[in-house]
Amino acid sequence: MSNIRIGIVGYGNLGRGVELAIRQNPDTELAAVFTRRDPSSLKILTEGVGVYSVNDVADFKDKIDVLILCGGSATDLPVQTPKFAELFNVIDSFDTHARIPEHFANVDAAAKKGGNVSVISVGWDPGMFSVQRLYGSCILPEGKDYTFWGKGVSQGHSDAIRRVEGVADGKQYTVPVQAAMDAVRNGEDPDLTTRQKHTRECFVVAEDGADKAKIEETIKTMPNYFSDYDTTVNFISQDELNKNHSGIPHGGFVFRSGKTGVNGETRHIIEYSLKLGSNPEFTSSILVAYARAAVRMKNEGMTGCKTVFDIAPAYLSPKSGDELRASML
Ligand code: NDP
16 A cells, blocks of 8 residues: 655644654655745755645645644634645644634535545644543543643743743743642542642743843733742743753643442542653654544545544554454454
């Protein structure tokens, strides 16, 4: 069987991660990279593969089996995913949870019009965490869900810090509160406020002569980002930030705490956890597995928009059903 030919649209953290993941999946190959920037300004890792303007994607209709869309969720994907879904099978990592139903409807209409399969909101949250939450609630209908994120870098909160007057650079980590997780693991089913679930740790490089007390106060009281959390602000040098905080680690925990038995006397805890050395590299690895699924589903005659909820796990694997039943059941 010929390899699955993948096109990458948008070459940022996820775009680079997809390129790396393709190298680990011998049934896939990188066909082309597309960007909105000057293609000659991008240096990709894979030799012999071209970088093209995103305006030329349609020319590759017969050369690409699936496009992995690596743009940002805020403004890129709401436009790019429906646009390309009509022409290609596509995968995206759209993570604006509140807008997923609207995004789904737009992409579904385009994919059905073009007779293609699209998979949206692929990643770890939404994505693998969503699958765990779904399994947990189906298996233990009487129970409670808990999701904790971290310890990990929040790009949005790091951007917010960097916009504060007097801040030269900064990074923000979301940290789950250990006592809250312990209470969940103990089956206490606690009701937790936002503040009780996560803390926020900031590492800030101040500009020369900046008022550090004012910076700290501005960060800690920032509405929507920090005011609902216990936040610590650590001032460090640019060298320290570069040396100790240059990675993009992340992770988290999904719990389902449930009960069975005549009077709910039997307790069960499901726990799924991720500790990620690189959020984008991990997310991209998931995107490539779902790209395989999209191509297979299209070859079986399916069309329209799907999410991780709609895709049976065997579609993600390069192995056949026979091989999976013999080696993994
Ligand atoms: P980036 O900011 O690195 O890249 C987004 C886009 O910006 C790229 O596709 C690229 O498009 C453009 N870009 C990248 N670098 C530059 C640059 N130096 N100058 C100008 N433009 C640039 O975002 P990420 O790849 O880190 O993340 C993309 C999205 O993935 C996020 O918005 C997030 O919503 C989602 N995500 C989802 C997860 C999940 O679990 N579902 C997990 C992690 C991320 P172009 O090449 O066309 O210019």
